Amino acid sequence: MDRLSNTVRPYAWGSTTAIPALLGIAPTGEPQAEMWMGAHPGAPSRISRTAPAGETELALTEAIDADPEGELGAATVARFGPRLPFLLKLLAAGAPLSLQVHPDLDQARKGYEDEEARGVPIDAPHRTYKDANHKPELICALTPFDGLCGFRRPTEAADAMEALGVDSLKPYVDLLRAHPEEAALREVLTAILSADPAEMADTVAEAAVAAERLGGAHAPYARIAHNYPGDPGVLAAMLLNYVRLQPGEALFLGAGVPHAYLDGLGVEIMANSDNVLRCGLTPKHIDVPELLRIVRFEATEPGVLRPEASPSGEERYETPVDEFVLSRYTLASGAAPAELTAPTPQILLCTAGAVRVGELGLTPGQSVYVPVGEAVEAAGSGTLFRATVAA
Numbered sequence: 001m002d003r004l005s006n007t008v009r010p011y012a013w014g015s016t017t018a019i020p021a022l023l024g025i026a027p028t029g030e031p032q033a034e035m036w037m038g039a040h041p042g043a044p045s046r047i048s049r050t051a052p053a054g055e056t057e058l059a060l061t062e063a064i065d066a067d068p069e070g071e072l073g074a075a076t077v078a079r080f081g082p083r084l085p086f087l088l089k090l091l092a093a094g095a096p097l098s099l100q101v102h103p104d105l106d107q108a109r110k111g112y113e114d115e116e117a118r119g120v121p122i123d124a125p126h127r128t129y130k131d132a133n134h135k136p137e138l139i140c141a142l143t144p145f146d147g148l149c150g151f152r153r154p155t156e157a158a159d160a161m162e163a164l165g166v167d168s169l170k171p172y173v174d175l176l177r178a179h180p181e182e183a184a185l186r187e188v189l190t191a192i193l194s195a196d197p198a199e200m201a202d203t204v205a206e207a208a209v210a211a212e213r214l215g216g217a218h219a220p221y222a223r224i225a226h227n228y229p230g231d232p233g234v235l236a237a238m239l240l241n242y243v244r245l246q247p248g249e250a251l252f253l254g255a256g257v258p259h260a261y262l263d264g265l266g267v268e269i270m271a272n273s274d275n276v277l278r279c280g281l282t283p284k285h286i287d288v289p290e291l292l293r294i295v296r297f298e299a300t301e302p303g304v305l306r307p308e309a310s311p312s313g314e315e316r317y318e319t320p321v322d323e324f325v326l327s328r329y330t331l332a333s334g335a336a337p338a339e340l341t342a343p344t345p346q347i348l349l350c351t352a353g354a355v356r357v358g359e360l361g362l363t364p365g366q367s368v369y370v371p372v373g374e375a376v377e378a379a380g381s382g383t384l385f386r387a388t389v390a391a
């Protein structure tokens with residue numbers, strides 16, 4: 001197994017304190033949004049391996065490229081190709097992330113092929129599909145964690161908008177009350193994203209003042225508006241369910257489900273993809289026609305996940321995808337070691353206490369990569385997250 005050296009991404013929405021606090025280091029004053037663990041080409045983890053010339057450092061992508069079946073296993077390569085199919089992150093939101101959705105696998109493949117055929121550069125700001133893969137994801141809270149997840153019932157969204165007492169919101173309220181669910185949500189989101197920018201900025205400003213005055217259930221929208229003044233995504237956010245996760249609780253985000261993370265520290269795992277379609281709360285490109293094609297206009301309850309415990313001590317977060325499995329071990333000093341050997345590649349992340357994985361000691365924020373089939377046990381006193389592939 002290999003200790004991982006990981007990159008922290010300094011996105012503007014990142015917390016300045018959450019990741020440093022977990023690592024036990026002093027903050028730099030700069031945002032530290034995401035620590036990436038895995039083999040994503042954008043910021044692959046680095047490992048040390050013994051070579052004929054001695055110890056050498058290389059990217060995890062390089063190790064996998066050199067021997068895909070030896071690192072990942074023949075079954076994983078056959079299903080997902082010669083790459084680690086998941087990306088694990090520590091995510092620390094100090095401000096709201098963009099309101100977004102992800103395509104399903106068929107939509108991603110067709111969208112990628114279309115942009116390739118049209119010659120849209122892969123790094124172009126207006127490029128939508130960076131790869132041909134879908135991007136289901138799971139976020140597990142390490143601290144209280146606020147987010148938006150899925151459409152709420154149109155009547156509930158209408159009530160929230162109407163309570164603000166803003167005249168320019170009345171057409172949206174009327175649409176939400178007058179039409180069946182799918183049509184109501186589609187028409188209102190389309191109207192919000194297609195509105196005149198100057199008029200929308202005025203409406204959002206009025207709505208923000210009213211939300212600040214009302215507080216309570218409207219407080220999250222006031223905070224979003226503070227971070228993104230005039231952004232139509234503030235009104236789009238009012239169409240969604242607000243949810244607060246407690247530590248250990250999780251959310252699964254499937255294809256077509258609009259969502260945004262607002263505040264908190266969590267462990268995130270996703271399929272290895274960059275495909276994001278944005279609805280707002282961002283200065284980045286918004287492809288409104290493609291977004292409206294991908295979004296699933298149906299009201300849902302945010303399904304908060306809690307781990308299912310097994311006799312082995314593994315607490316597993318069940319999801320309907322094969323690219324990743326996230327589970328948690330709570331290790332106690334003096335207890336028998338947890339047996340973690342698996343027929344799939346793994347990344348193990350310590351988030352509390354002090355644990356030992358094989359011969360490697362881990363403290364919060366430290367992680368290791370375990371190639372397919374390598375024998376591994378974990379012991380100590382702390383919390384260990386395990387990311388792997390569905391067997």
